[in-house]
Amino acid sequence: MRKSLFLITLLLFVSCNSDISGVILSNNAYSSLILKIMDDEEKSKFDILEKYLIDESTLEYSEFVFKGKKNIIRTRMSDSQFFSNILIRNKNVSTTYNKDRTYTTFLKCNWLAKGIYTKDTYDVLSFYEFTWKNDKIISIKVFWNELPYYKEYNEFSKTYNYE
Amino acid sequence: MNYLTIKSIMNLVKHIIMNKLYIIMFLFVCSCSHSNQIGAVRDSDSLSLGLNKFIEQSLEKNYKNIDDIFSKSLVLNVNDEKFSGSSSINTFLDFSHNIYSDIFLEKISTKTYYFDDNRIITYQKVDFLIRSKHQKSVDNFRSIFEYVWSNNKVVELNVVFESDSFYNEIMSYNNNNVKFK
Numbered sequence: 001m002r003k004s005l006f007l008i009t010l011l012l013f014v015s016c017n018s019d020i021s022g023v024i025l026s027n028n029a030y031s032s033l034i035l036k037i038m039d040d041e042e043k044s045k046f047d048i049l050e051k052y053l054i055d056e057s058t059l060e061y062s063e064f065v066f067k068g069k070k071n072i073i074r075t076r077m078s079d080s081q082f083f084s085n086i087l088i089r090n091k092n093v094s095t096t097y098n099k100d101r102t103y104t105t106f107l108k109c110n111w112l113a114k115g116i117y118t119k120d121t122y123d124v125l126s127f128y129e130f131t132w133k134n135d136k137i138i139s140i141k142v143f144w145n146e147l148p149y150y151k152e153y154n155e156f157s158k159t160y161n162y163e
Numbered sequence: 164m165n166y167l168t169i170k171s172i173m174n175l176v177k178h179i180i181m182n183k184l185y186i187i188m189f190l191f192v193c194s195c196s197h198s199n200q201i202g203a204v205r206d207s208d209s210l211s212l213g214l215n216k217f218i219e220q221s222l223e224k225n226y227k228n229i230d231d232i233f234s235k236s237l238v239l240n241v242n243d244e245k246f247s248g249s250s251s252i253n254t255f256l257d258f259s260h261n262i263y264s265d266i267f268l269e270k271i272s273t274k275t276y277y278f279d280d281n282r283i284i285t286y287q288k289v290d291f292l293i294r295s296k297h298q299k300s301v302d303n304f305r306s307i308f309e310y311v312w313s314n315n316k317v318v319e320l321n322v323v324f325e326s327d328s329f330y331n332e333i334m335s336y337n338n339n340n341v342k343f344k
Contacts, residue, residue, distance in 0.1 A: 024202035024276060063304065063325060094276070096204050106286070108309070124243050125321055127286075127307050141288075143307040143323045145242040 021099050028095035030132055034105045038088045038128075044080045046073050052137045061142040062149070072140070082152040083113035083122075103132040111144060117155035122148040202278035211273040214287055214310060221256050222266050229253065234316040241322045252320075265294040269303060283312040 025031075037049045053069040059076075066075050079086060092108040107128040114121050126144035130137050205211060217232055233249040240246075241255060259266065269290040276284045287308040294301050304324060311319035 019205045019207040020203045021206040021274060022204040023200045024204060024278060026199045026201040028199070060305070096276075098204075125240065125323060127309070127323060143288075143305065143325050145323055146325055147242065 022096040022104070025095050025097060028103075028105075030103055030105045030130070031093045031095045034093055034107055034128075034130055035091060038091060038107065038109065041076065042086050042088055044077065044086075046076055049073065049076065049137075052135070054136045054138070057136070057138055057140070059140045059142070061140075062146060079113075082116055082149060082156070084116055085112075085114045087112040101133075102138075105130040105132065113148065115148060115152045115155070117152050117159060120148075120151065124148060201280075202276060204274050204276055206272075206274050208275055210283070210285055210312065211275045211287075214285055214308075215271055215273050218271060218287070218289060219268065222268060224256075224260060226253055226256060232317055233320070234313070234318045237317060238319045239322075240320070242324055262296055263293045264296045265292075267292040285310040285312070 033048065033052065037052075040046065040048055050069060050073055053072055055068050057067070057069060057072060059066040059072045061075060066072050089110045089112055090108075093105060095103055095105045097103055107130070109126055109128075110123055111126045112121070112123045124145045124147070126142065128143075129139075129141040131139040213228075213232065217228060220226070220228060229249060229252050233252055235249050236247070237249045237251065238245070238247055239251045239255065246255070269292050271287065271289050273285060273287040276282075276286070278284075285308075287310070289306050289308065290303060291306065292301070292303045306322065306324045309319075309321040310317045311321075
């Protein structure tokens, strides 16, 4: 009995210390929260996101790093200055529990919108990585093709002769 | 309390500790696993390390491992421009070396997701430092690569370069050369 318990423990201990940096979780509460946050983003609502941010949270977006709850919300809201009819489709979400005891929620989706200045419609592939610690989002990393933003900004600059 | 009593108490404590220790260790190790686990993430497995090497070699214009990694029927999506076939990787890398005189690796983080239903996907976040040929500027940009594996080959690669310089370079390159698209 003692020997078999020792062998099982050893086996599990070895598997815990392999090159595994995390485990993928199904039906995780964090995944559900991120889906709600993205649904709200379509409506330019950010109250759920705000609830889970702290003053130390950071957002890496568009080559910049924004720190703090207020700055992050302001940045997320800025999309509506250039785009209307924002839709987030083909959401593929997964949450992992990491070796350092943080959780990471990874979201792949298509970001669809209509440009306010060019009237063009856009459909761009986007990736979002949310890192959780103590039930708060401590970091958000957004990767998306910024072409729609630059097209709208260029048109806006031309229209309003803005440098 | 005589010496023998103390010794027998010590032995009893030792016995309990030794037996309980296995149970405590067993419970501790069991806490490593989650009940709703559907896969594992690895960062120093052969696929992750192979893709790190692919990026490093690509920067040195060494494309010899492309056929070992990518399927001939590869679907490549770079900032929402779609290409097909493993040769499209070479075309894209040549294009990158045409618009940038120098490309350096600043930071790389690669993780491969092994799902229990046999799906394997690698996510690679890469920060590059680049010097432009056309605009002569130095810039850094973030990017993400999503590699979808099937039968030990990458069948789908989605890349997002988050950079205004990349967009400006394509515009500048297209004004001076045959269009990239």
